[in-house]
Amino acid sequence: MCPKIQPRRRGLRATVWSLVTVLVVAAGLTGAVLRQNSYDMDVRRVSIRHGGHTLNGVLAAPKDGRERHGLVVYVHGDGPIDATHDDGYKPMWEANAKAGYASLSWDKPGVAGAPGDWLDQSMDDRANEAAAAIAWARARPDIDRDRIGLWGASQAGWVLPKVAAKTPVSFVIAVSPAINWLQQGRYNLLAELRADGASAARTKAEIAKSDHTRQLLARHATFEEYVTAMGGDANGMTVDRWGFISKNYTADATQDLPALRGVPVLLTLAGHDINVDTADTERGYRKALDAGGALTVKRYPDAAHSLLKRSIEQSDLKTTLTALFAPRSLFADGFLDDQRQFLEGLGRDGNATP
Template identity: 40%
Template sequence: MKLWKKITIMISGIVVILVVLLFIGNDYEMTEKRVNIPTTGGDLSAVVTTPKHDKPKGIIVFVHGDGAQEATQNGGYKPLMERFAKQGYISVSWDKLGVGKSSGNWLDQSMDDRANEVNQVIEWMKVKYPDSTTKVGLWGASQAGWVIPKVMNANKDIDFSILAAPAINWMRQGEYNTGAQAKNAGATNKEITQVKQNFLTDSKLISKNETYERYKQNGGKEEMSSERYDFIRKNMTADATEDLTKVQAKLYLILAEKDENVDSAETKDVYTHVVKQASLEVQMISNVKHQMINPVIANSELLINVVGLMVPKYFLVDDAYLDYCEKVVSEQ
């Protein structure tokens, strides 16, 4: 009995520690509220975070990358939202169309559709938070690189944008990522060249065949839903270069040194050549990959999931990245 009592006490102690960690690691200095925002694509289930004490001085609109993203990326955005809240900014982000409680389907959207959606959210925020929208900023990652420049050019109310790890050209990004995945899998240089060629060949099939069924009949190799296929066909010609030449507001480009999804060198080169120098600031974050995850845990899905559940506030996102984003908004 004494042994079982000791084991019970020990287990109880561990449970208490885990509960405390869960509370502390998920206790953010901001207020969260779920709202519904109507758009032409559907009703968006959105999260608005506000400073707990200070009067807001502006808003930051979050623009997702690819995929069926939830408003806070399952909590992954919250450390960044908290940093913005500490600097007096409201953040707004939403479940993509068809995700969570949002209606519609994000796979029906082009990059222009996504840009229009962002502008509709901004207009909604102006009505609901009229005293807090004197400054408007955008934050976005990855695929948002094709969306945010469009928003900046269409909406002169945008004061600044922060873009993390954006690509320039859809096709070149896909080829780069395909090669990086093969390299990580131990492929030889010859094999890497071949998988890149296979990607290009398959992409030509996608562009030539209007339906997924015809694509497969004509030798298409990729397995995907017909909706995803239509999304790719709709957006595979995306290239940010021309939109970037027209950007007037301040743009902060953040690159990941070890990005395997996006060619950081190409992105830096294009941005520095086509964006007006007075409008651009470039920051390279050392030792991080595409998602800006803390490099200590970045190579372990288990650690990412555990940290994301237990203590995301402190250990999930790279500190240098968070510090730079906070510095940007503090200077506005």
């Protein structure tokens, strides 16, 4: 008899079962992540020629067996955004697919290996880019050329109506767009100061700094002049970013919005938007488009500027975990369904049904 061997065997057995349990849990979590990040659509890379170079795009099409689909062309907001917005667009693309629409997006110039530099672009450049993508899509046999529209977020608010002025579009989905660049910037500055609990003295100093920056932009100051004026502290500003702002700081959608008259427009606005004055945006859109009767406004009280749930967006950990295990739940309640229903409500010719 060897009684001393039994405890070792029991210890080994416990270790093995612990390892098995960990592997089973890990496999289950991996499976859950894979299931939640699998979407009912066909996603493929595409190339679009524009201005002597190539736009690296992604086309996400429904798996419904139809030969032709309508198309939602995505126009990014500010920043270095790739075609899928780090997969953040995919829940929306799936909602579009359920409505029978494909989705088209592309890497911004200079992003994910794409040629060019998005900071060299004006809003007109961006509109020309989107118009070229629409022309490319109209030539495809799998796209219904009479049902092509736009989706655009934030900074895209200055691009969407410019595109509509260049080429016919069947609809527009505008997500948290601003009207006037300078007004939006001032609104954002004050909102962030309030959120930080800034003192009256700090608020006054920040406004004075902002006013000085506007004066520099108005006289076409160089980046070096800006840095000198700020006391040598660029405060995160780069020469390329300064150039981008100098090209675009006069952007104002007021004169361009009439190009959307008669076009079905879904305007989606967040209840907790510190980037854009949503009340001002709604007034601007209603003034320009209400007469045509094709404007639909949806507000999401629990949403932040990105239309993600504010309670999730405020925490990096919550955002990461939700993106992994329930990416469709990132967005404000009703946001995805409202976009799907809007598309479903469009007629075969792209016009809103009565």
